[in-house]
């Protein structure tokens with residue numbers, strides 16, 4: 001789909017919010033993503049995956065500038081056209097009989113913000129815990145915030161902030177750095193609770209063709225793009241991550 005950019009603004013350190021016109025107003029499950037061609041030439045050749053951060057009459061993506069593709073994306077202006085493919089992948093499953101806890105690290109908060117919106121629309125409750133390295137990276141105006149350097153909110157990592165709130169009846173939705181997800185997986189095992197994790201492996205096609213985003217699970221190899229990106233944490237072989 002060739003669509004028009006409505007706005008593309010920096011919202012915190014190295015973090016941008018791009019709003020893309022959504023003329024057909026398609027909907028998506030929280031956790032699903034789109035593959036973006038970051039410019040209209042053939043370089044970089046591969047599309048880049050981004051979680052859906054919000055959907056309305058615009059498709060909103062929250063992205064961190066980490067390399068060539070995201071740097072090019074950050075230079076896009078309102079009115080420029082952009083080619084996106086999606087929505088792709090599966091999504092988080094919202095369950096009403098659990099204590100819902102959202103835990104995001106860094107730019108991993110993007111799919112969780114869309115999930116929070118969907119939970120709110122159902123008039124259900126959830127707790128949100130978001131972690132950043134420092135105050136200047138914060139790009140959300142709600143939730144319990146942890147910063148590693150203590151410049152805002154809880155001083156330390158987001159898992160330590162949330163630890164006392166996790167109970168047997170909790171269902172955690174998590175996205176963030178692998179080290180954070182591994183720590184949470186151990187905690188869920190100890191507390192006998194459930195967790196759905198959104199994984200962010202590198203991927204080329206986004207549709208299960210190139211096999212570039214394979215992860216090892218208890219059921220063999222799975223593809224983050226087409227079997228995921230959301231997985232039951234119990235299915236992942238964390239020692240191989």
Ligand SMILES: Cc1cc2nc3c(=O)[nH]c(=O)nc-3n(C[C@H](O)[C@H](O)[C@H](O)COP(=O)(O)OP(=O)(O)OC[C@H]3O[C@@H](n4cnc5c(N)ncnc54)[C@H](O)[C@@H]3O)c2cc1C
Pocket residue numbers: 033048049050051052061062063064065066067068069070071107110111199200201202203224229
């Ligand atoms: C399903 C999915 C959803 C994603 N959602 C978002 C999102 O909402 N917002 C966002 O900012 N990013 C998201 N990402 C990560 C994003 O796709 C990468 O940051 C982006 O492709 C980097 O492109 P680049 O050309 O700027 O970086 P490159 O020049 O390709 O790489 C720069 C650096 O970033 C690292 N990197 C590149 N891709 C990834 C990746 N997938 N995971 C971890 N490290 C990577 C590289 O190892 C390298 O160190 C998502 C990834 C997946 C798989």
